[in-house]
Every structure is written in structure tokens, then in C-alpha cells.
Amino acid sequence: MADKKTGFEIPEQMRDFADKSMDQAKKAFDDFMSATQKAMSNVEGSANAMQTGTSDINRKALQYAEEHMNSAFEFAQKLVRADDVQQIMNLQQEYLRKQMEALGEQAREISDKASRTAQDAAKAVKD
Template sequence: MTADKKGFEIPDQMRDFAEKSVDQARKAFDDFIVMTQKAVSNVEESTSAVQSGAADMNRKALGYAEEHVDAAFRFAQQMVRAKDVEEMMKLQQDYLRRQMEQLGEQAREFSDTATRTAQEATKAARD
């Protein structure tokens, strides 16, 4: 250890220790940033999957609503043209049966879409 008359000299061991400490702190910070970026990316991917699924469900709901309104108008036209009460009853039975079948199918499609969206969001969160 050499002393300079102008001041104090830091020993080499202390310089090495300080340099290693700074290097370790820098590496820890870099690792922290990488992990934070991964977490943010996972959240973004999960959010994207949920938004995509919600948009798909919105499109389906709008399409279903259009189908139901169209079916109701067709039913109304058929009812107006019916010749007697017996024909009206048959038209109504057929209309209700078709509507119930469609509602069942649409509920299954909604359920499938919701399940798929949840699975994609979960997968994105894990990756």
C-alpha cells in the first residue's frame, strides 16, 4: 500500500471488492428487469387473449341476435298468411322448436368460446 502525500490511496483489495459488488448489483438489477419484462409480456398476452375472446363472443352475440330477429320476422309473415288456427298453432310449434334448438347450439358455442379464451389466457400467463 503506497501512500501519496496528496491524499489517501484506496487499497487494491477494496477496489476489487467494490468493483465486484457493483458488478453483482448490476447483474441482479439486469435479472430483475428481465423477469419484470417477462411478467409484463405474460400479462399483455393474457389480456390480448381475453380481449380476442371477448371480441369473438361479441361478434357471435350480434350474429345470433340478427338470426333471431330474422326468424321472428319470417314467423310473423307466416302467421299473417296462415289459413286457420290449426296452421297457426303448427307454425308456432315449429318456430318455438327451431328457436330452442338454436339457443341450445348458441349456448354451446358461447361455452366453447369462453372455455377456449380462458385456456388461452391461462397458457399465456404461464409462458
């Protein structure tokens, strides 16, 4: 009875393949993010209140997208290394909890930035 098998075994070759695939996907995503950030830098124009605020919000949204993708890649790598279904469930629960916390905080930050941008734009129109 000491030889207890769960029926959940992933061959090492599959784990290696998944690791390499994740590394390639992460590199492609990082390259995409670099190109996107460079493109955003090239199109930023004048410094009026609305444009500045919009650029800040866009940068923040891009930062959040990058954080979420990095978190997803990290989660996927942990899943590949999971030993059993219970560990997968625990990893998923932890990932979802952290993502929901992050989304709530990020939504508040974007909302605050949008409100400040609108107030600054309204103030600039009055002046």
C-alpha cells in the first residue's frame, strides 16, 4: 500500500516542453510590450491637461496589462509543476484571489486618474 499513485503524472519531457513554450511566449510578449511602449512614446504629443491625463491612464493600463500577463505566465508555470489536482485547485484559488485584489485596486487607481484628468481639463477650459 506504500506505492500510492494518483494517476496524475506529467512526463518530464512534457514539463520541459511546457517550460520552453512558456519562456518563448513570455519573450514574445515582452518584445510586444517593448514595441508597444516605444510606439506610445513616439505618439505622445503636446502637454495639455487632457492629453497628459490620457497618456498617464494609457501608460497605467499598459502597465497593468503587463502585470497581469506576467502573473498569468507565472501561474501557468506553477500549474505545469503541480503534483496533483489538489495543488492545481490551490494554485488556481490563490491566483484568482490575487487577481481580483489587483483588479479592484487598479480599477480604483484608473478611476481616480480619470476623475483628476477630467477636473484638470475642466479647470484648463475655465482658465
